[in-house]
Amino acid sequence: MKIAIVCYPTFGGSGVVATELGIALANRGHEIHFVTYKQPVRLELLSNKIHFHEVHVPEYALFHYQPYELALSSKLVDTIKLYEIELLHVHYAIPHAYAGYMAKQILEEEGIYIPMITTLHGTDITLVGKHPFYKAAVNFSINKSDIVTSVSANLKQKTLDFFEVKKEIEVIPNFIDSTKYNTEFTDCQRTVMADEEEKIITHISNFRQVKHIPDVIRVFNGIQQKMPAKLIMVGEGPEKEGAELLCEKLGISNKVVFLGNSNEIDRILCFSDLFLLPSKSESFGLAALEAMINRVPVISSNTGGIPEVNIDGYTGFLSNVGDIADMTKNAILILQDDEVLAEFKENAYHTALKFDIKNVLPLYEAVYEKAYNTTYNNSI
Numbered sequence: 031m032k033i034a035i036v037c038y039p040t041f042g043g044s045g046v047v048a049t050e051l052g053i054a055l056a057n058r059g060h061e062i063h064f065v066t067y068k069q070p071v072r073l074e075l076l077s078n079k080i081h082f083h084e085v086h087v088p089e090y091a092l093f094h095y096q097p098y099e100l101a102l103s104s105k106l107v108d109t110i111k112l113y114e115i116e117l118l119h120v121h122y123a124i125p126h127a128y129a130g131y132m133a134k135q136i137l138e139e140e141g142i143y144i145p146m147i148t149t150l151h152g153t154d155i156t157l158v159g160k161h162p163f164y165k166a167a168v169n170f171s172i173n174k175s176d177i178v179t180s181v182s183a184n185l186k187q188k189t190l191d192f193f194e195v196k197k198e199i200e201v202i203p204n205f206i207d208s209t210k211y212n213t214e215f216t217d218c219q220r221t222v223m224a225d226e227e228e229k230i231i232t233h234i235s236n237f238r239q240v241k242h243i244p245d246v247i248r249v250f251n252g253i254q255q256k257m258p259a260k261l262i263m264v265g266e267g268p269e270k271e272g273a274e275l276l277c278e279k280l281g282i283s284n285k286v287v288f289l290g291n292s293n294e295i296d297r298i299l300c301f302s303d304l305f306l307l308p309s310k311s312e313s314f315g316l317a318a319l320e321a322m323i324n325r326v327p328v329i330s331s332n333t334g335g336i337p338e339v340n341i342d343g344y345t346g347f348l349s350n351v352g353d354i355a356d357m358t359k360n361a362i363l364i365l366q367d368d369e370v371l372a373e374f375k376e377n378a379y380h381t382a383l384k385f386d387i388k389n390v391l392p393l394y395e396a397v398y399e400k401a402y403n404t405t406y407n408n409s410i
């Protein structure tokens with residue numbers, strides 16, 4: 031099938047999921063066309079099965095805000111016509127589902143019918159989407175999508191709670207490709223990051239408020255009071271500077287490494303002993319799943335879809351949002367005994383395997399087929 035994928039190309043879960051899905055679909059023989067404003071960060075390899083079409087939004091003095099949705103709709107119309115695209119899959123409702131629906135309408139005027147799948151990822155529903163500024167448009171574009179999927183059962187429920195959804199939402203969880211982790215990393219050099227006796231704690235995110243970055247620092251502060259430890263902070267975002275200042279205030283700057291954005295997530299996770307994800311809200315927690323497939327147990331909050339991934343007392347622990355004392359206690363419980371740590375590591379890995387792409391890809395393909403058949407049958 032010829033499929034256009036719309037996503038955010040930057041570091042962030044929805045863009046990563048869209049990109050990895052596109053690559054996996056191309057490996058299955060589909061022709062994939064990414065349409066977005068920059069080449070997605072994990073899309074290193076373009077081929078005759080993977081194309082990238084950049085959306086340009088020229089500056090114009092009259093516009094206070096540049097109309098990205100309009101440019102995206104136009105680009106979609108042109109790309110769909112030129113490459114005879116058969117299906118459109120948009121990731122993150124705002125503004126992609128809205129722009130996708132406009133493209134659909136424009137094409138219908140010309141007798142071209144294209145099914146649109148919208149995948150809801152998280153804050154497009156829970157934070158930004160339900161805000162009165164956007165709610166009507168998000169509600170409209172969800173209902174106008176041919177098929178809606180959400181990345182967790184919790185996100186599906188939240189969508190039904192916050193919006194007047196008139197259609198079925200299919201839950202298709204996020205995934206990892208376990209074949210990439212079959213072999214041990216031969217160059218997993220933990221000594222580049224920490225001394226031999228130090229435990230390595232990791233956090234990866236886009237450092238937004240929702241990630242509760244100060245909680246990461248405070249939990250680590252508690253851990254390092256009990257044992258030698260290093261904290262590796264991966265990512266960039268508005269909360270990073272405050273985090274650096276907090277480390278300085280707590281006197282632990284020499285034990286915390288801020289790496290910035292990295293394409294080498296697996297290299298970092300391969301020598302990590304524990305992953306921290308104390309988010310205020312998290313529809314799924316892809317970073318936790320990536321940690322788990324690298325045999326890293328997770329200390330997280332029990333919010334949103336995280337409990338569907340991180341199993342309390344088995345792959346890590348869940349605590350109430352903001353309960354730094356409980357997270358610290360649980361982290362120490364895992365880290366202070368090598369046998370306990372080894373057990374949690376194995377549990378994390380085996381649980382992550384359930385989210386293998388080989389289990390998840392057929393769910394997307396089934397949805398594509400259903401949408402395609404329905405659209406095609408309705409148009410004749």
Ligand code: GMT
Pocket residue numbers: 038041042043044045047151152153154181204240311312313314315316317
């Ligand atoms: O919704 C967001 O905050 C952005 C989005 C992203 O692009 O990073 O993250 C969401 O989608 C990810 C992929 O499906 C999920 O793993 C994250 O849990 C989710 N983030 C939140 O719900 C905060």
